[in-house]
Structure formats: C-alpha cells, structure tokens
Amino acid sequence: MPAATEKTMRQYVATKKGGPFQVVNGPYPIPGPDEICIRNRAVALNALDLKSLHHGMMVQSYPEVFGIDTAGVVEVVGANVTEFKAGDAVMSSAGLGGRKGAFQDVTTVPAHFASRKPATWSFAQACSAPICYLTASAAITKGLNTPLPHLQPRKPLSLAREDSSSEYLQERHLRSKSLGGLALALANPPPPPPLNSILVVGGSSGVGASAIQLLRHALPGATIISTNSPSHNKRLAALGASVCVDRNQPMAKVLAAVKAASPAQRGVDAILDAVGAAGEDTQLFGTLNAEGPKLYTNVFTGKEIAAPEGVEATKVFAHMMFVTPDPEGASAMVRLADLVDEGKYKLPLEIEVVGTGLDEIGAGLEKLKKGVSGAKLVVAL
Numbered sequence: 001m002p003a004a005t006e007k008t009m010r011q012y013v014a015t016k017k018g019g020p021f022q023v024v025n026g027p028y029p030i031p032g033p034d035e036i037c038i039r040n041r042a043v044a045l046n047a048l049d050l051k052s053l054h055h056g057m058m059v060q061s062y063p064e065v066f067g068i069d070t071a072g073v074v075e076v077v078g079a080n081v082t083e084f085k086a087g088d089a090v091m092s093s094a095g096l097g098g099r100k101g102a103f104q105d106v107t108t109v110p111a112h113f114a115s116r117k118p119a120t121w122s123f124a125q126a127c128s129a130p131i132c133y134l135t136a137s138a139a140i141t142k143g144l145n146t147p148l149p150h151l152q153p154r155k156p157l158s159l160a161r162e163d164s165s166s167e168y169l170q171e172r173h174l175r176s177k178s179l180g181g182l183a184l185a186l187a188n189p190p191p192p193p194p195l196n197s198i199l200v201v202g203g204s205s206g207v208g209a210s211a212i213q214l215l216r217h218a219l220p221g222a223t224i225i226s227t228n229s230p231s232h233n234k235r236l237a238a239l240g241a242s243v244c245v246d247r248n249q250p251m252a253k254v255l256a257a258v259k260a261a262s263p264a265q266r267g268v269d270a271i272l273d274a275v276g277a278a279g280e281d282t283q284l285f286g287t288l289n290a291e292g293p294k295l296y297t298n299v300f301t302g303k304e305i306a307a308p309e310g311v312e313a314t315k316v317f318a319h320m321m322f323v324t325p326d327p328e329g330a331s332a333m334v335r336l337a338d339l340v341d342e343g344k345y346k347l348p349l350e351i352e353v354v355g356t357g358l359d360e361i362g363a364g365l366e367k368l369k370k371g372v373s374g375a376k377l378v379v380a381l
C-alpha cells in the first residue's frame with residue numbers, strides 16, 4: 001500500500017474491543033492506482049459496526065476505524081482511475097481490502113466500490129444505500145443464481161466445458177470460494193429456470209427492502225412474499241412485495257400465511273433470509289415447496305445456519321459482488337446511480353440523521369443497539 005503524506009486528518013477509532021472511541025489524527029491517505037479518496041459528508045451506521053465493536057467481527061487489530069457506508073466528495077484519484085475525478089459526489093462501500101472504514105474525514109476505496117451520487121439524493125440518503133444494495137445483489141445473483149437485468153452478465157462458465165486452462169480453474173475456484181464452499185449451480189449449464197416465488201424473510205430490513213425491489217425487476221411475474229412488522233406493509237408493497245406476512249405471529253401462523261400466499265399454496269421456490277431468522281427458528285424451511293428447487297440463501301449475520309437435507313443453502317456477503325473480476329460485480333456499484341435515476345431503485349429505508357460530526361457516531365451506535373425499525377441511522381460530517 002502506498003505511503004501516506006505528512007498531511008493528517010481526523011479518524012474516529014475504537015481504541016479496543018468494546019470501546020471507547022476516540023478522535024485521533026491519522027495520516028492523510030495516498031490512493032493506490034485504482035483507488036479514490038473520498039471526503040466523507042455522511043456515514044451510515046450498520047449492525048456490523050456494533051458487531052465489530054462488541055465482538056471484534058472483521059477487526060484485524062486495534063485501534064480500528066469502522067464504518068462500511070459513506071457518501072462524500074472525491075478528493076484524490078489514483079493514476080488508473082478514469083470513472084471519477086476530484087469534486088465528484090459519490091456514495092461507496094468502505095472498510096475492506098486493507099483500507100480503514102468510513103468513520104474518518106477521508107476514506108480510501110477501490111474505485112469500483114463507488115457510484116456517483118444521484119442528484120435527487122442528499123449525502124445522508126446516499127450513504128444509506130451501498131451495503132444494503134450490494135448485499136441484496138449478492139443474495140440474488142450469487143445465492144439465488146438469478147441475474148439482475150441492470151448488471152452486465154456474468155461470464156459464461158460451463159462445467160461441461162472440457163477446459164482446464166488456469167484462468168478457467170482459477171475463476172471456478174474463486175466462485176466456489178466466494179460462496180463459502182457452498183457453490184450453487186453457478187457453473188452448471190443450462191441456466192436454471194427463473195424462480196416463481198421467493199420468501200424474503202425480514203423484508204423491512206435494509207437488505208430485505210433492497211432485495212424486494214431488485215427481485216421485482218429481475219422476476220417481474222414472481223410472487224414475492226415478505227415477513228415483516230405490519231407497519232411496513234405499504235412501503236414494501238410499493239417496492240414490489242406481492243404479500244406481506246406479519247412476522248410477529250406464532251411461527252405456525254407465519255408458515256400457514258406464507259404457504260397460502262404462494263403459487264398453488266405449495267410453498268415457495270426460494271428463501272432469501274435477510275436477517276438470519278432461520279438460525280432462530282428452522283421451521284422457516286417449512287415454507288419451501290417440496291417439489292421446487294428449494295433454495296435458501298442466508299445474508300450472513302454472524303450465525304451459522306444448518307439447512308435441512310435437500311435444501312441448496314448458501315451464505316452471502318456484500319463484498320461477494322467484488323470477489324471475482326467479473327463484469328457482473330464490476331458493474332454493480334457503477335450502475336446503482338443509473339438505477340436510481342431510472343426510478344428502479346428507491347431508498348430501502350427512511351433516513352434518520354442522529355448527529356453531525358465524528359464525535360456523534362458513538363451515541364448513534366448506542367441508539368442503533370437499542371433497536372431501529374424501518375430506518376437507517378446516519379451521521380452527517
């Protein structure tokens with residue numbers, strides 16, 4: 001990684017597991033050739049920030065800068081970057097690839113982690129989108145093996161191909177690895193028939209509400225069922241949910257309602273579990289149609305979930321979209337702003353700005369810890 005200049009900037013660091021946080025001066029970054037440096041104007045607070053703080057999830061060492069979602073203004077670009085220039089307003093995922101997260105004045109990311117900020121979104125709105133969108137995209141494309149029409153198609157890869165070139169083998173290995181070893185039929189021709197019915201568990205969460213709208217565009221005729229609290233029904237119907245089932249009922253009633261809403265009342269082809277709910281109650285697998293493809297994809301929340309035999313299970317992470325140098329992943333963030341402009345992607349959650357300045361992040365995380373429904377907490381910078 002390139003050296004830093006002597007110029008400094010402020011960073012909001014967790015000094016150790018469990019905190020406290022502290023504002024310190026850190027080195028102003030120099031971007032690598034394919035990176036951009038973003039002057040953060042707003043950062044979103046996510047469950048992962050709490051898991052990093054309290055459980056050390058994804059933390060290599062302390063002190064550490066958390067934060068996985070940002071929106072701001074490009075300040076410096078690397079030598080190879082053509083998509084952005086200084087002064088561009090962008091939104092981006094952050095905090096991976098050895099770089100520190102979003103909770104600092106200036107964050108460095110690979111250019112393909114970022115998208116231009118739609119003109120209709122404020123910085124506070126824009127920072128709430130990247131991780132939800134990327135995670136939902138990974139669940140749909142990698143977990144449910146369903147292409148998203150706005151992304152460039154994945155390179156065809158056929159197991160039937162008698163090809164042992166190192167490029168082919170390396171790509172197959174990467175795809176399999178990116179699925180935690182639980183590869184679906186990603187490499188198997190012919191492509192599976194489109195899914196007819198999907199249950200989105202936790203449809204009102206940021207990931208779930210992103211998944212509902214992306215699924216609606218990918219599978220216009222499909223039955224999309226969401227489990228959520230009823231206060232979110234109207235919002236989720238507007239995003240494309242066919243039916244919303246009250247998740248606060250006893251599980252037997254949830255199962256019956258999902259089955260009743262599914263085609264021919266036989267159950268759903270696939271479950272997209274946005275909140276790791278099957279880790280708490282495996283009865284959820286009972287919503288799958290016994291005669292269907294029986295797909296289950298779990299947005300990884302930290303819990304390992306064992307699926308029953310016969311169910312094709314995968315776990316997904318937001319950054320699986322970037323694991324291979326595949327056109328599908330490379331186009332994911334770039335295309336997000338276009339999707340917004342075309343009216344095909346709406347903010348999945350309401351925005352609540354909980355403060356202004358790095359110092360406010362800790363209090364915002366405390367608020368997130370107490371539980372938030374249908375809203376993304378944001379700190380303006």
Ligand SMILES: NC(=O)c1ccc[n+]([C@@H]2O[C@H](COP(=O)([O-])OP(=O)(O)OC[C@H]3O[C@@H](n4cnc5c(N)ncnc54)[C@H](OP(=O)(O)O)[C@@H]3O)[C@@H](O)[C@H]2O)c1
Pocket residue numbers: 046047048131132135201202203204205206207208227228229230232247274275276277280299300301316317318319372373374375
């Ligand atoms: N692996 C990754 O790359 C990745 C990336 C992003 C997020 N995540 C994880 O995904 C999870 C969701 O994140 P998020 O930011 O989308 O969450 P969020 O927006 O904070 O969602 C919270 C909502 O989830 C719903 N919910 C909770 N438990 C539920 C259950 N058992 N059944 C149905 N709905 C339930 C509740 O909805 P109601 O208010 O309707 O009851 C709650 O309001 C978190 O655990 C997060 O850490 C993982």
